[in-house]
Amino acid sequence: MESAIFDYVIVGAGTAGCVLADRLSANGKHSVLLLEAGPSDNYFWIHLPIGYAKTMFHPVYNWGFYTEPEPRMNKRQVYWPRGRGLGGSSSINGLIYIRGQHEDYDQWAALGNAGWGWRDVLPYFKRCELNSRGASEYHGGDGPLACSDIRERHPLMDAIIAGANELGVPANEDFNGARQEGVGYFQLFTRNGWRCSGAVAYLKPARNRPNLRIETDAQATSLVWDGKRAAGVRYRQHGVESEVRAAREVLLAAGALQSPQLLQLSGVGRASFLQQMGIPVTHDLPGVGENLQDHLQARVMFKVKRPITINDDLRNLTGRMRMGWQWLTRRSGPLAIGINYGGMFARALPEAKTPDVQFHFAALSAEMAGAKTHPWSGCTFSMCQLRPASRGTVMIKSRDPLAAPAMQPNYLSSELDCRTMVEGVKLARKLARTRALSELIGDEYRPGGEVKTDDEVLEFVRNYGATIFHPVGTCKMGSDAQAVVDKSLRVHGIAGLRVVDASIMPTLVSGNTNAPVVMIAEKASDMILADAAR
Numbered sequence: 311m312e313s314a315i316f317d318y319v320i321v322g323a324g325t326a327g328c329v330l331a332d333r334l335s336a337n338g339k340h341s342v343l344l345l346e347a348g349p350s351d352n353y354f355w356i357h358l359p360i361g362y363a364k365t366m367f368h369p370v371y372n373w374g375f376y377t378e379p380e381p382r383m384n385k386r387q388v389y390w391p392r393g394r395g396l397g398g399s400s401s402i403n404g405l406i407y408i409r410g411q412h413e414d415y416d417q418w419a420a421l422g423n424a425g426w427g428w429r430d431v432l433p434y435f436k437r438c439e440l441n442s443r444g445a446s447e448y449h450g451g452d453g454p455l456a457c458s459d460i461r462e463r464h465p466l467m468d469a470i471i472a473g474a475n476e477l478g479v480p481a482n483e484d485f486n487g488a489r490q491e492g493v494g495y496f497q498l499f500t501r502n503g504w505r506c507s508g509a510v511a512y513l514k515p516a517r518n519r520p521n522l523r524i525e526t527d528a529q530a531t532s533l534v535w536d537g538k539r540a541a542g543v544r545y546r547q548h549g550v551e552s553e554v555r556a557a558r559e560v561l562l563a564a565g566a567l568q569s570p571q572l573l574q575l576s577g578v579g580r581a582s583f584l585q586q587m588g589i590p591v592t593h594d595l596p597g598v599g600e601n602l603q604d605h606l607q608a609r610v611m612f613k614v615k616r617p618i619t620i621n622d623d624l625r626n627l628t629g630r631m632r633m634g635w636q637w638l639t640r641r642s643g644p645l646a647i648g649i650n651y652g653g654m655f656a657r658a659l660p661e662a663k664t665p666d667v668q669f670h671f672a673a674l675s676a677e678m679a680g681a682k683t684h685p686w687s688g689c690t691f692s693m694c695q696l697r698p699a700s701r702g703t704v705m706i707k708s709r710d711p712l713a714a715p716a717m718q719p720n721y722l723s724s725e726l727d728c729r730t731m732v733e734g735v736k737l738a739r740k741l742a743r744t745r746a747l748s749e750l751i752g753d754e755y756r757p758g759g760e761v762k763t764d765d766e767v768l769e770f771v772r773n774y775g776a777t778i779f780h781p782v783g784t785c786k787m788g789s790d791a792q793a794v795v796d797k798s799l800r801v802h803g804i805a806g807l808r809v810v811d812a813s814i815m816p817t818l819v820s821g822n823t824n825a826p827v828v829m830i831a832e833k834a835s836d837m838i839l840a841d842a843a844r
């Protein structure tokens with residue numbers, strides 16, 4: 311490397327790291343190094359939305375983690391994909407654009423994080439956004455991150471909307487506007503039929519700046535300390551160990567699983583645990599790796615009475631050619647969508663004040679997300695509880711920085727979570743039986759007719775439940791004993807170090823997590839630059 315000192319060293323070029331690299335290098339005043347463990351993103355299937363299925367189990371672009379055996383999921387180890395390479399998880403995710411509920415952020419503020427309420431964060435959601443609908447009270451029209459409408463309606467999704475209306479769930483044309491509740495089509499992180507990942511939106515325009523250096527295949531192995539100040543990062547690239555210094559700050563953006571891992575490997579975490587692992591304690595911070603939260607999904611699948619599903623298109627040459635033609639001529643159709651056409655935010659429990667479940671509707675079915683589609687016409691109503699009470703942990707298993715940490719989400723460890731999942735599955739079944747869907751929805755494939763009682767439904771969730779890919783909260787923001795970062799995302803008790811990624815969420819937002827992470831990094835970049843200007 312030409313220079314082993316940069317003003318800022320960012321670890322991880324995922325959703326958050328890409329935003330930081332762009333924003334911190336934009337004024338030309340600061341030198342920035344971005345370290346990414348994975349490769350560049352020049353793999354065709356990252357960029358075509360339907361390539362989701364190709365990257366779901368990819369050995370290079372996906373870390374392909376598994377949880378520890380889950381005690382309340384019949385000891386199953388749940389597959390946890392995570393993006394690896396430029397763009398991180400935004401290069402392999404389902405492209406769905408959801409911000410969460412306004413109340414989520416007001417709750418963050420109420421927990422003692424002034425400046426993170428809905429009204430405070432809305433400007434950052436708008437600043438990042440290049441919405442195909444243009445600018446408005448709730449949306450931005452000239453940011454880097456493209457968010458687009460799905461160009462073509464699908465008869466199944468239209469019938470789902472009508473069916474949900476029968477159940478009293480209103481239509482919603484904008485889940486990211488005044489209110490989230492309702493049913494409708496999603497907006498996606500796409501531009502003209504191509505994925506708009508963090509790397510495409512933020513890194514591509516910035517990567518030729520002389521003050522930004524991007525190193526791929528460079529995995530951070532520990533932080534370098536100067537007392538209780540983060541002075542730099544040690545990393546491994548093509549088998550060679552190097553060290554780089556940070557004149558101003560080290561910014562951890564390795565995601566909710568690997569940011570706490572790197573802190574623990576570097577001696578920041580619960581002292582007794584670190585000692586047990588044989589790691590010298592730099593700073594006793596018990597919350598590192600605690601407070602893990604994730605959205606557990608139950609995938610309710612039905613046979614469809616007409617051959618209008620993506621299963622059908624994929625099964626024969628004419629269907630595949632039609633999909634290709636739709637994409638080539640109109641940048642529409644399944645290739646431009648990936649998986650889900652639309653969603654629904656509804657209340658499963660009577661006491662819920664705001665939607666407590668989210669549905670993702672796919673005009674396809676498969677044994678698991680991203681797997682080969684069934685050889686019959688099928689669809690999936692994927693349902694998740696929005697604000698689980700279960701809490702888990704991410705803890706290193708060894709001192710080897712290349713070994714995966716132990717991930718233990720403890721799904722279904724609260725009664726509320728069990729009840730919400732059961733009622734959510736029942737709501738999916740109720741929706742499938744509406745008049746509007748009677749012409750299209752056939753037999754229930756899973757859970758299947760033999761699953762009847764609430765206990766049987768819960769057993770189905772235990773046997774088949776999966777992640778909807780939103781682990782967060784493992785370096786939570788706050789000022790209580792479990793908090794890892796303060797409201798400026800600075801690590802408590804340590805100088806020159808912030809965590810800026812999904813791990814800082816004190817509570818999981820009510821929706822998909824990519825847009826919230828972009829917002830977090832946008833806001834962080836302002837705080838970092840303001841500190842630099844002081």
Ligand SMILES: Cc1cc2nc3c(=O)[nH]c(=O)nc-3n(C[C@H](O)[C@H](O)[C@H](O)COP(=O)(O)OP(=O)(O)OC[C@H]3O[C@@H](n4cnc5c(N)ncnc54)[C@H](O)[C@@H]3O)c2cc1C
Binds near residue numbers: 321348396399566
């Ligand atoms: C399969 C899948 C589908 C999803 N679908 C959606 C969706 O449709 N909509 C939505 O809003 N959200 C979705 N998400 C979630 C969303 O993409 C993530 O919440 C978000 O990308 C997290 O951003 P992050 O910056 O915290 O972490 P990431 O984007 O995961 O970035 C972390 C980066 O750090 C790198 N890294 C890790 N350790 C090191 C190290 N030691 N040294 C150097 N680099 C390191 C990783 O390789 C990675 O590039 C999905 C996620 C997945 C995995």
